Amino acid sequence: MSDAISCGSRLMQLLRAYGVDTVFGMPGVHTLEAYRGMNAAGIRHIGVRHEQGAGFMADGYARMSGRPGVCLLISGPGVTNAATPLGQAYSDSVPVLLISSVAANKDLGMGRGRLHEITDQSQVTAPLTAFSAIASDPEQVRELVARAFAVFETGRPRPVHISIPLDVFKAMDDKPVTRRSARGRPAPVAEDAAEAAKLLASAKRPVIIAGGGSLGASDRLRKLAEMVGAAVVPTIAGKGAIPDSHPLALEATLDRPATQALIASADVVLCIGTELAEPDIWLDGPLPMTGKIIRIDIDAAALARDYDATVALHADSSEAIDMILSALPQVTAGGFSGSNEIASVRATERAALTPLERKHVKVLDALRRALPADGVVYTDMTQLAYTGYAFFPTERPKQWFFPAGYGTLGYALPAAIGGQIAAPDRPVMAIVGDGGFQFTLQELGTAVEQKLPLVVLLWNNDSLAQIRDGMIARDIPTIGVNQHNPDFIKLAEAYGCLTASPQSTGELEAALRDGFSAQRPTVVVLREDAAFLRQD
Template structure:
């Protein structure tokens, strides 16, 4: 007899899943029967929230869904924060949880891990379903993958009752094909060409929806001679290119570039406030005359555009570039002026920002092949405003969108599992590390090349400064940090302590390493 748990693993493998992040429990052990074959690797985090963040980091690097196995009740609620982050950043993760036996669902019998209605808790967030019939396993997986990789990528959830997991399950049919990505019509492309042909000062906005489309974006930008402003999730596209503006549209300099444009093309960006108006000052120029391209019809309806087009950003950029005639103009000069002005603007926002950006850039110089996966910490905030990542998907963090603290370690581990040949730097504050410190042992268990770079200012400094700025007494912002040296020793990690000095950081990062390590930056 082949059980539901075993067929589940077969079905995941058939859909390209190679890794599952999970913590087994009495309500999921039957799912683990299928992992005995070794066809899917299992990585054990220390907390279910970490499992979700690991699945997220894995998905951001590969573009394939990250998968987490969690128990019913607290296992699933612990994962909800990671699901929220994935939803806000359009990242496909599949959470498979247990749930109590079918006859007990909704009865309030006081069973272990019981919730009134798990699926109802998840339903406002993403696609969810309860598998009550083994014959429905294959179709349930098809629906979940379609939801994750359809119009707007994001999380999905399947819960399996404990009395269904060990049941006999018939062989699964081959996976159903995924829905085809929407494509721009010839008429839409023609109209976009007509609008752009008339433009003398076009500007491109590129977000996370373009993060796998560097070649077509580069070609389009060069044909249009258009500066490309990158949101946080688009960083690394067009690294060092004369047309690249790796600066947040919350800054005045990119906004001035947009205000002077006579046509704006927005590719794969949700135009969210944490990218476009994080200081809530309302000075973003009117974008209603833009051409906007997005996979999601609901997203397209949220902002006015002269030409909204439902399409995948990379395919659209390639098709559009093929129809346009190359031009030469002042695009590079406009981009350079915006870059210089944006960088200079940091000091006016906070006197420490240039120094924090210098530290991030020192990390890039010392380890140019590394990804930097960030948490919500001050150097990340600074670099989200201005930072040119060295390659696509080499910079991502949780400091925009949902803004979950503790994201960094799990996501860094997921990224390292996804692409073990590329080292990872996890840039996290002492406050954020307090949310997920135990995940560092997972990096050791898996032998991953992750450098945990801890910015230790012994405070929730960003919040304390916000309180001070609002003339509120600072309360609750000074939890004592871990003793990083002893903590590193407890985790079995090599340790080094440095000051806020780019040269010191470069030297520390350039030291030989064998597996994970911890470097503490003692921030003033």
């Protein structure tokens, strides 16, 4: 039996046993016992400037690494500040573990006005998590951590919140830590896979819609598409599931008319790991599909939602595609192979770009030239990114991260910090707008402190432009959308960042390349009305 230590110290050992080596957080008087044992457990702490930043960093870390991102925060305001990152992680199926303090067991629900008190803290985050629970003793801490990692490893990887009462943090714990093995993800039913293979093999116009749940099966997905000649349309979360340069690939234009028309004409549509949610299609109702539908999803509820599927496989996408490939005949109908129809649809979508979107594409093309092949982009909710999720070329999975479902502002900078921490040898950049940047810009301090070669491209139009444009289109007064901005260059320099204000495409590319090799962050401010962007 090991020597007794505080439950907070034992918690750090427990996390390490589950493979956690980094925690994002802000120390508080109620979480001190966790910090007591952090160094001894071999866990690195990344200190943040705001609890929201900790949540987004954990999200960005998880998306890049494929491992759960962990944040450690105080009860009350720490939890409510982290609620927005939990909502984003829930919407985008990201494994984030929030561990927080909560009032001592004897004070729970008593309304005594204790510091940071919430009447029922677990209920605050319950709608934003796979589960939110309070550990009443050290044994329940072990139990709930095990359950959290079971969620991450066996099902749809949504966030989890574990609250630990103050008296439990301090309680002595003499039991050694062990990692419990979770069962694997659900396996496909062979008969269903065979039926899916039969439909795909006979299809004349097969289409695959590749969602975020397909990213881990990208090689298999490409092989399947090539065997049956399927056009592949990635969702925003599925961007990179197939290289944009592949002749069967459409860009992430699921929300655009020509791509939707192609899908409507398909005789078989295979949907892999996608809800086909509103931010994917931007339609009032379901995506029009007249062909037979095959769905593969690890979330059983998604298989029965909104669409009538001819075949539904409740399974991990890799295993399901493998089984379908094994059941395919050697000769199929051919589909779109050898056709120029996909290239024509892509050209049609590009030709329909608005003048503002063409300006965006000019910037995005410069970014693509400057960003190394293994580079990664985290984006905020900003018009440049709205164009970019469709038209920024990617050749690999997990190179473009966008907060699609929850749609929060302020995501990109802290998430990119988390991504850079997870992959220090890969070039990482954040695309932010002037409005959203001000939600979390204080995390520049974290990036400087960690000496990250992170590049932040700030798209500045002195407004909340998407909302402003919507007001103008509806003949609504432009109230609250034309904010006063600071001098972003001086602000970034005050934090210790390098800065650039490019006045040409060449200067933009040079600033980005220099930033990726720097020993601290670089903020590149690019005005939407820059003269060189007005030139054709």
